[in-house]
Amino acid sequence: MTSELAPSPLKLANKRSNEDRLFRGVTRGAGLATFVILALIGVFLFIEALPAFRSQGWRFLTNTGWQTTGAHPQFGVLSALSGSIIIAVIGLIIAIPVSISCALFINEYAPDTLLRFIPFKNFLTAAVDLMAAVPSIIYGMWGFFILQPHMVGLEKWLSTFFGSLGIFQNTSGAYTSSFFIAGTIVGIMCMPIITSLCREVFSLTPSGEREGAMSLGASRARVIRDVVFPFSKGGMIGSIMLGLGRALGEAIAVAIIIALAFPLNFHVVQAGGNSIAALIALQWGAGGNLGTSALLAAGLVLFILTLIINMIASRIVNASKMAGR
Amino acid sequence: MTAVMDSPDIEDSGEIEEKKVSAIRRIRPKEFKPSDVVILLLTLAASYSIIWIIFAQLTLLSGALGFVVLWIPTFLFLYWFVNRQMFTRQVAVDRLIGSIVTLGAGIMMLPLVMLTIFVFQKGLPLLSWDVLTKTQQGVVYTGPSGNNIGGVAHALVGTIEEVAIAAAIGIPAALLTAVFINEVGGRFTKSVRVVVTAMSGTPAIVAGVFIYSIWVTKFHYSGFAGALALAIILLPTVTRGTEEVLKVVHNDLREAAIALAAPEWRTVWSVVLPTARSGLITSVLLGVAISIGETAPLIMTIFGNQVMNANPFVGPQMGLSLLSYKQIKLPIQSQIDLGYTSALVLFVLVFGIFILARILGAQRKGSGGGRRSLLSFVRWTPGSALEPNESAVVKKEEFSSD
Incomplete structure (x- = not known):
């Protein structure tokens, strides 16, 4: 206590050293740079898209054609936007059941090892991850050359028996390059993302509740229904929405499969369709300066759409995460 | 069953x-x-x-x-x-x-x-040393093509250069951002995390048109522009992955370093990052594996080239994925086949990096990243991305240390 024992008291530095301030500054700069990049994406796309917006005004959102050259250019993003949404919805309808089943299988059903030496669970997880890393160009090629011929039969069947429903109507007789095929491929591409996220969510189910249900005699189906699902509802919705964002933005696989058609079209098994991302990929370099500007404007629409969806998704997910803890 | x-x-x-x-x-x-x-x-x-x-x-x-x-x-x-x-x-x-x-x-x-x-x-049928070392110089796409199908060398060189530059830009930025979110913190932590999530959901083609509007309109098509677009795709991917890995590093280690009067940067550099090393390697490699296969942003940034252009800073370049995309649209079967071969080379590259990531990531268990799901690095993940049996252990320890 007395200063005699310690002639010179240890000086405590409560200020950060210069190195630390530099370190903090650099990392903070990197963190804030992400803000800047996101803002720049919006600003620069808007600046470059201005000629297109000036040319069409608000009609850019309601026009369906894509005539960017000539004296009276007329173009709009409506059919591409609706096409993107149709493809994404078809993709999700296919991807959601498969992904959730697969995630449940990996989490609840798959044995750790198969035949005592194959690490089955890890193998499945790795395979799902690999599926996500496979380039979209390869999905597109596979979809176009392998899947499409198989899909045509199913499409014909659907249009014959459910054609009266409207969406399965086929007025042209051509079944290839349709929304349905593009949506299927996009669905397959979304599967690994949704599966992996759902698997993570399911694995966070508290083991106490799970074991409690089992000790009360619940079957695995009941455990899934009454324990796993209620705990992971928010996470599931969030991962599906992130899958939706991915499905909306898929360009190359859709560009390979779909035959670009600009009229507004809801006939999913009919040849011809449109999507914003595929439109940009397919029309790049065509249509002159105004065409490029119009494509950038379409890109801006896609950017804003996916941004909104991702923000909502991350909010839902964060809320459910808090509730789950 | x-x-x-x-x-x-x-x-x-x-x-x-x-x-x-x-x-x-x-x-x-x-x-x-x-x-x-x-x-x-x-x-x-x-x-x-x-x-x-x-x-x-x-x-x-x-x-x-x-x-x-x-x-x-x-x-x-x-x-x-x-x-x-x-x-x-x-x-x-x-x-x-x-x-x-x-x-x-x-x-x-x-x-x-x-x-x-x-x-x-x-x-496989077309894959040969010849195809791997030739470019498409002098290949005529119309009319009978004969034996002159060219090769993929220019695309292979382009892809490697573009991804290398993208990694050189994106990975340090991603690591710093993750360190900011997880180690430094502050007022903006939450919003940076939200922004990174939003960025990771941004379609690849939007990254392409962005780089076109900010870079290519002023400096023309080049491999570097493609690299910038890939870096934008890589950045949020690696950031999310790294963040998840850093989260798993035990707080005891940080506290021990602080107790030894280590400055903040020293704690991160000598304690946190080495502890999470295998997980970091995995997250970085998986980010690279994903960005290497992107096609859409390359269309409006590197443009494509028939001849070898080893300089990524001047003039259009080629990439394997873009080559495949262009080849399969051609009306000549032998050229379509070359597109397949290019896709195979790309697939082998991605698969190789993927396997490497799994091997390196599995080396040191419990150090924060081993057998983790790739997608926890890619998009948002709820909570820690540990295997269930591991997470139980960690939770217990966290509890006791608190």
Whole structure:
């Protein structure tokens, strides 16, 4: 206590050293740079898209054609936007059941090892991850050359028996390059993302509740229904929405499969369709300066759409995460 | 169907129950006897026949795909119905869910297997040293092509250069951002995390058009522009992955470093990052694996080139994915085949990096990243991305340290 024992008291530095301030500054700069990049994406796309917006005004959102050259250019993003949404919805309808089943299988059903030496669970997880890393160009090629011929039969069947429903109507007789095929491929591409996220969510189910249900005699189906699902509802919705964002933005696989058609079209098994991302990929370099500007404007629409969806998704997910803890 | 994992307590009580009420035939849902296998097989056969008959009568649905699409629900319904009749409702539902889930996993794996076979089947015949070392210089796309199909060397060089530059820009930025979110913190932590999530969901093609509007309009097409676009894709991917890995590093280690009067940067550099090393390597490599396969942003940034352009800063370049995309649109079969070969080279690259990431990531278990899911690095992940058995241990320790 007395200063005699310690002639010179240890000086405590409560200020950060210069190195630390530099370190903090650099990392903070990197963190804030992400803000800047996101803002720049919006600003620069808007600046470059201005000629297109000036040319069409608000009609850019309601026009369906894509005539960017000539004296009276007329173009709009409506059919591409609706096409993107149709493809994404078809993709999700296919991807959601498969992904959730697969995630449940990996989490609840798959044995750790198969035949005592194959690490089955890890193998499945790795395979799902690999599926996500496979380039979209390869999905597109596979979809176009392998899947499409198989899909045509199913499409014909659907249009014959459910054609009266409207969406399965086929007025042209051509079944290839349709929304349905593009949506299927996009669905397959979304599967690994949704599966992996759902698997993570399911694995966070508290083991106490799970074991409690089992000790009360619940079957695995009941455990899934009454324990796993209620705990992971928010996470599931969030991962599906992130899958939706991915499905909306898929360009190359859709560009390979779909035959670009600009009229507004809801006939999913009919040849011809449109999507914003595929439109940009397919029309790049065509249509002159105004065409490029119009494509950038379409890109801006896609950017804003996916941004909104991702923000909502991350909010839902964060809320459910808090509730789950 | 699947392995039976019983806890002994349940087993005992079940047996006692069975003795008590021997009159009622009791079945535990997880039980799967040889007779159940017979039921399963018979149901499969019956549903197959039903669909086949409908097929034969309709004669409209062609192709194996449509057949399978109809067969699956028919089988599921029959299987549920038979079990409902023979056992109880619970057994039927449990088995129904079991089959749905198993089928789901099967359907999931099918495209991967088919893709791999497809890529190798189509790409291998043309793969040779010649194709790997030649470019497309002087190749004429119209008319009879003859033997002059060119090669993929220019695209291979382009891809490697672009991804290398993208990694050089994106990875340090991603690591710093992750360190900011997880180690430094401050007022903006939450919003930076939200922004990174939003960025990771931004479509790749938007990254492409962005780089076009900010860079290419002023400096023209170049490999570097493509690298910038890839860096934008890489940045949020690696950031999220790194953040998840850093989260797992135990707080005790940080506290120990601080107690030893280590400055903040020293704690991060010498304690946190080395502890998470294998997880970091995995997250970085997986980010690279994903960005290497992107095609869409390359269209409006590197533009494509027929000849070798080893300088990424001047003039259009080529990339493997872009080459495939351009080749398969050509009307000549030999050129389409070259597109397949280019896709095969790309697939092998991605697969190689993926395997490398798994091997390096699995080296040191418990150091924050081993057997983790790739997608926890890619998009948002709820909570820690640990394996369930590991997470239990960590949670316990966290609890005790708190």
